[in-house]
Amino acid sequence: MDEPIETPPTATPPQGEAKPPPKKPTKKPPKSDPAPAPDYVLSSSPHIRKAISIRRIMGEVLLALLPATAFGLYLFGPHALWVLSLCVAGSVATEVVCQRWAGTRVTISDGSAALTGLLLGMTLPPQAPWWICLIGAVVAIGLGKHVFGGLGYNPYNPALLGRVVLLISFPAQMTAYYSPGWWGVDAVTSATPLGLLQEARIRSMGLGEATQLSMSDAFFGFMPGSIGETSTLALLAGGLFLLWRRHITWDIPVAMLGTVAAGSALFWWIDPSRYMPPQFHLMTGGLMLAAFFMATDMVTSPLTTRGKLIFGFGCGLLTVIIRLWGGYAEAVSFAILLMNSAVPIIDKYTPPRLYGTGKPPAQGPKS
Amino acid sequence: MAGELALIAVSAIFVNNFVLARFLGICPFLGVSRKIESAIGMTMAVLFVMTVASVVTWLLERLILVPFDLQYLRTITYILVIASLVQLVEMVVQKTSPVLYQALGIFLPLITTNCAILGVAILVRQKSYGFLETLTFSLAAGVGFGLALVLLAGLRESLALARIPRAFQGNAIVLVSAGILSLAFMGFSGLVRG
Numbered sequence: 125m126d127e128p129i130e131t132p133p134t135a136t137p138p139q140g141e142a143k144p145p146p147k148k149p150t151k152k153p154p155k156s157d158p159a160p161a162p163d164y165v166l167s168s169s170p171h172i173r174k175a176i177s178i179r180r181i182m183g184e185v186l187l188a189l190l191p192a193t194a195f196g197l198y199l200f201g202p203h204a205l206w207v208l209s210l211c212v213a214g215s216v217a218t219e220v221v222c223q224r225w226a227g228t229r230v231t232i233s234d235g236s237a238a239l240t241g242l243l244l245g246m247t248l249p250p251q252a253p254w255w256i257c258l259i260g261a262v263v264a265i266g267l268g269k270h271v272f273g274g275l276g277y278n279p280y281n282p283a284l285l286g287r288v289v290l291l292i293s294f295p296a297q298m299t300a301y302y303s304p305g306w307w308g309v310d311a312v313t314s315a316t317p318l319g320l321l322q323e324a325r326i327r328s329m330g331l332g333e334a335t336q337l338s339m340s341d342a343f344f345g346f347m348p349g350s351i352g353e354t355s356t357l358a359l360l361a362g363g364l365f366l367l368w369r370r371h372i373t374w375d376i377p378v379a380m381l382g383t384v385a386a387g388s389a390l391f392w393w394i395d396p397s398r399y400m401p402p403q404f405h406l407m408t409g410g411l412m413l414a415a416f417f418m419a420t421d422m423v424t425s426p427l428t429t430r431g432k433l434i435f436g437f438g439c440g441l442l443t444v445i446i447r448l449w450g451g452y453a454e455a456v457s458f459a460i461l462l463m464n465s466a467v468p469i470i471d472k473y474t475p476p477r478l479y480g481t482g483k484p485p486a487q488g489p490k491s
Numbered sequence: 492m493a494g495e496l497a498l499i500a501v502s503a504i505f506v507n508n509f510v511l512a513r514f515l516g517i518c519p520f521l522g523v524s525r526k527i528e529s530a531i532g533m534t535m536a537v538l539f540v541m542t543v544a545s546v547v548t549w550l551l552e553r554l555i556l557v558p559f560d561l562q563y564l565r566t567i568t569y570i571l572v573i574a575s576l577v578q579l580v581e582m583v584v585q586k587t588s589p590v591l592y593q594a595l596g597i598f599l600p601l602i603t604t605n606c607a608i609l610g611v612a613i614l615v616r617q618k619s620y621g622f623l624e625t626l627t628f629s630l631a632a633g634v635g636f637g638l639a640l641v642l643l644a645g646l647r648e649s650l651a652l653a654r655i656p657r658a659f660q661g662n663a664i665v666l667v668s669a670g671i672l673s674l675a676f677m678g679f680s681g682l683v684r685g
Contacts, residue, residue, distance in 0.1 A: 226656045271658070271667055277653035279646050364640055442678075449505055451681015458678025465672050468645035473529065 129212060137304060140330055178275070182235035184369055186361035187241060189417065196351040200250035200302070203349045207252050207444040208245040208255045212259025213243030222270035236275050240264055243283035243417060246352025247457070249301050256297055280425045280464045282413075284457045291457065299453070301348040314348045317408045318432075320452040328395055334404070342407040363416030372420040373434040375440075380415045381406060383440025401450065411443065414456040424464045425487045431467075431474040439464045496627045502683040503631035509607045510639040511673040512680075514606030516571055520640055522598045529594035536584065536599065536636030538630070540576045541608050545629035547572050548612045549603035549622065566627055569612050570603070577603045607636055640675075 197204050219237035223230045232238075244260050264286030272278045290300050294460075302312040315323065317337045324332025341347055344355060345355025366372045384405055391399040405411070419439050426435050441461045446455030509515045516537075522531040548569050556562055581599050585592045592599065602608065609634045615625045646668045674683050 178521075222547065267667070267671075270648065271659050271664065273654035277650075277655070279649060279668070285671060285674075288678075292674060379684065433525055446678055446682070449682050450679065453676060455678065458675060461671070461675035464673060465642050465646060468649040469527065472645065472648070486592065 145213045179235040181371055182239050183446060184371060185239055185366065186242065187366045188237065189246070190373075191238075191354070191358035191361050192352045192355055192413070193246065195345055195355045196246065196250070199345065199354065204250040206254075206401055207250065207257055208242060210257035211245030211248070211261050212238050212241035214245065214258045215265050218262050218265035223268055225275070226274075228272065228274070231275070234275075239264055240286075242268070243288045243352075243413075247287045247343060247350050248411060249298060249454060250351050251300060251302055252296060256290055258296060259293075260290045263289045273451065275381055276423055278423060279467065280461055281418050281421050282407070283461055284418055284464075288461055290459050291452070291454075301350075303348045315344070315455065316349050317347060317404070318447065318453045325398075331400060334400060337404070337408070339403055339407070342404070347408075349408075353413050356407045356412050359412040359416060363412070366420075367398070372416065372422075372430065373429070374430050375435040376420045376425060377415045379433045379436025380419055380440040380443075381411070383437050384411060384443050387441065387444035388448070405444070405447065408446075409454045410456045415439075415462055419457075419460050419463075426466060426467050426470045426474065428471075428474050428476050431470045434470055435463055435467065435473065437469070438466065459469065465472055492623075496623065499624060499627050499633040499682050500634075503574065503628055504635040504638065504651040505676065505679040506681075506683050508635040508639055508676055508679075509610065509632050510636055510644065511676040513607075515610045516605050516636055518601065519598050519605055520636075520669065521662065522601075522642065523595060524640055524665070526594070526642040526645055527641060527644045527648060529591065530640045531637070532584075532588070533595060534633070534640055537602060537605065537608070537636055538633035540573065540580055540602055541603075541633040541636075542609055542622050542629045544569070544573045544576055544608055545625055546613045546622075547613050549615060549620075549625045552616055565636070566609075569609060573608055573612075576605045588597075588620075604640075620649065623665070639672065642672060646672070 134484065149469060158346040194206065197208075212431065217238045219232050220230055241261055241264075244264050245257065248257065248260065264282040267283040267289075268280055268282030269275065269278045298318060299315075300317050301319070317334050320332050321334035324330060337347060343356050347354055363372070363377060367374060367377075386400065386428050388405040389402040392401045415436075419436065426432050439456075441457045442459035442462055446452060446458055452458065494520060503509070507513055510517065510520050519533055519537070523529050528575065551568055552565070556565060556568065568576050578592075580602070581592075584595070584599065615628060617625075621629060643665070647665060650664060652670065659667065
């Protein structure tokens with residue numbers, strides 16, 4: 125637990141390197157009086173600060189991803205390691221090139237590019253060819269982040285943008301999955317549970333082979349899928365770690381997973397011969413990874429609790445709709461990208477309440 | 492019947508969104524998306540013109556053009572209908588909300604040449620929709636246009652505070668954002684067949 129460190133009340137707030145560049149306008153420090161130090165000092169908020177930096181946050185998120193990454197490597201072997209390394213290296217290299225090009229300070233040491241690369245790699249199939257990894261990394265960091273001005277300004281989650289571009293551009297390579305074996309030995313081509321379900325639906329064959337998936341296999345992660353998405357257990361562990369460290373708040377994952385569970389349960393209850401039960405939808409595909417690590421991205425999610433609940437609900441609802449009736453087997457990336465684009469509007473209409481009044485602040489003058 | 496109408500609506504709003512999937516009506520999409528308020532005003536104007544225009548052209552097609560064998564006058568008739576509706580909207584907006592009139596500027600009369608509106612009227616004829624279907628389709632097309640416009644306006648309002656590299660400032664970053672929005676909307680593809 126981070127101890128909140130109270131800074132001595134000085135007139136000029138110290139230049140903390142905390143937080144990505146501000147979404148909210150920062151107030152200028154009040155002009156200090158040259159008079160001798162008074163008994164008490166007025167200064168503008170924030171008053172409570174934490175000894176925390178971008179590097180520290182990114183480091184702990186990387187740590188939280190470790191169990192799922194390690195499990196993915198255990199399942200899919202050396203080629204998965206190759207894919208992850210290429211994605212991370214590609215992302216970091218793109219970050220260097222973009223920042224050199226723009227003439228700004230190179231900030232690869234904060235770990236945000238490496239994290240984007242790792243997240244991208246975890247959503248790729250284990251046998252993805254090298255050029256898929258590199259194109260994804262360049263798109264994620266270049267188009268997703270630096271075109272908009274770098275970390276803190278990107279409206280879309282870079283890793284998800286990279287994945288969606290790959291999914292639309294190279295559907296064949298992006299849906300070629302392998303069944304897991306120890307360290308990637310005995311890999312056999314096979315579809316993911318969601319892929320099987322969608323194929324059965326398109327051919328009007330009911331649920332198809334998707335019903336053969338055992339729920340305990342899905343929970344531990346012994347099923348075909350993207351490198352870092354198979355193990356619900358490992359991802360839950362990482363997500364709970366982040367919650368405990370307070371790098372994410374409960375609202376988005378709870379709202380998103382709850383909506384997916386409720387939505388799929390409703391249709392399963394209406395017609396169990398055509399729809400899979402909610403636990404299937406919770407444990408397959410990229411839902412867990414996305415709900416804890418991507419939807420909660422602090423740059424691309426709303427600021428207030430109400431806004432976050434709306435955001436999570438929207439992500440879950442779109443996921444259910446696209447999964448049950450859409451053309452893509454995996455819906456989570458699209459759902460989050462769509463909700464990312466609604467974040468400015470959600471923020472605009474869910475302002476934080478004024479302390480003590482229960483009312484939203486008056487709208488500022490229209491500029 | 493209600494189910495079919497719902498499918499038509501979902502298709503026109505999300506799957507075949509006029510701006511983000513059919514790429515019609517791009518100029519107001521880029522031109523009036525600077526602020527959410529003016530985007531909503533534009534949406535209302537387009538919604539009204541689109542719905543009334545497709546209903547009126549549907550009636551004209553059935554009652555005049557086809558019976559008198561005048562189909563070769565179709566395009567000019569449609570444009571005439573749209574232009575007079577736009578004139579009407581322009582007068583109403585100017586009298587009721589001068590601020591909105593200012594904000595919409597040249598793009599209000601330019602609704603006349605908004606290809607989305609002519610597009611809806613022509614698609615309605617090509618798909619030989621009935622009256623209720625026409626009404627639903629044109630309303631939903633307008634709502635889809637508004638959705639895209641308001642989403643982009645929100646993004647642009649937040650991008651106004653971003654430190655965008657010089658090469659991408661202005662229309663470039665708007666086009667990039669619009670392109671990514673369109674990518675995200677591809678997630679809806681396949682939701683409604685046909």
